[in-house]
Amino acid sequence: MSTYSQIYIQTVFAVKGRQSLIKPEWDExxxxxxxxxxxxxxxxxxxxxxxxxxxxxLIGMKPSCCLSDLVREIKKSSTDFINENNFSxxxxxxxxxxxxxxxxxxxxxxxxxxxxxxxDHHRKISFKDEYISFLxxxxxxxxxxYLFDWIE
Numbered sequence: 001m002s003t004y005s006q007i008y009i010q011t012v013f014a015v016k017g018r019q020s021l022i023k024p025e026w027d028e029x030x031x032x033x034x035x036x037x038x039x040x041x042x043x044x045x046x047x048x049x050x051x052x053x054x055x056x057x058l059i060g061m062k063p064s065c066c067l068s069d070l071v072r073e074i075k076k077s078s079t080d081f082i083n084e085n086n087f088s089x090x091x092x093x094x095x096x097x098x099x100x101x102x103x104x105x106x107x108x109x110x111x112x113x114x115x116x117x118x119x120d121h122h123r124k125i126s127f128k129d130e131y132i133s134f135l136x137x138x139x140x141x142x143x144x145x146y147l148f149d150w151i152e
Contacts, residue, residue, distance in 0.1 A: 003063060003064075005062065005063045006060075006104075006105050007060070007061040007062070007063060007102070008046070008058065008059070008060055008061070008102065008103045008104070008105065008107075008108060008111075009058075009059050009061055009067060009100050009101065009102055009103075010056060010057065010058045010059075010099075010100070010101045010102075010103065010111055010115065011056070011057045011059065011067070011071055011098050011099065011100050011101075012054060012055070012056050012057075012098060012099040012100075012101075012131065012134070013054060013055065013071065013075065013094055013095065013097070013098040013099070014053055014054040014094070014095045014127065015052075015053050015054065015092070015093075015094060015095065016092075016093045016094060016095045017095070018053045018054070018095070018127065019053060019090070020052035020053050021052065021053070021088045021090060021092055022050060022051070022052050022053070022055070023052070023087065023088075026085075026087045027050065029085075029087075030055075030078060030081070030082065030087075031048045031049065031050075031055075033077075033078060033081050034048060034055075034057065034074055034078055035048060037073060037074050037077055037078070038057070038059055038070070038074070041065065041070055041073070042062060042065070043059050043060065043061050043062060043065055043070065044059065044060035044061075045057065045058075045059060046058040046059060046060055046108065046112055047111070047112040047115035047116055048115065049115050049116050049117075049118045049119070050118050051118055051119055051122045051127070053127055054127050056114075056115045056118060057074075057115075058103075058108075058111055058112055058115050067100055071098050071100075075094040078094070079092055079093050079094060097146075099131060099134055099135070101134055101138050131147070132147075
């Protein structure tokens with residue numbers, strides 16, 4: 001018997017302290033590197049993009065994949081990649097935790113466009129407002145004190 005599934009997850013995670021450390025000069029290198037991690041874990045990267053302080057990934061996942069393990073590997077390996085290549089003048093690390101939001105197949109084009117349009121999107125809305133709007137739209141119960149450390 002085979003397993004058939006459609007699992008689409010958008011994950012969002014931030015630079016530690018929400019510092020603006022991801023620079024346009026090397027963000028494409030980071031996105032390619034992270035895409036390689038996702039694909040090496042036999043998952044499918046559908047869209048990846050971000051701004052200086054956070055990134056979004058839209059991933060097609062197999063049911064055998066543990067999302068927490070995948071994100072942990074992405075964060076650990078990409079932190080090493082950034083630091084070993086001296087992309088940041090400061091020590092780089094990702095903040096603890098992440099957001100994960102599921103979508104149906106019919107929503108994929110819209111969500112992929114949203115992810116790919118992050119730089120324009122964040123000229124109008126802050127990351128904090130964006131993230132809280134996701135939590136509310138998906139009716140995720142949360143406690144503000146456990147959200148990311150926000151730098152205002």
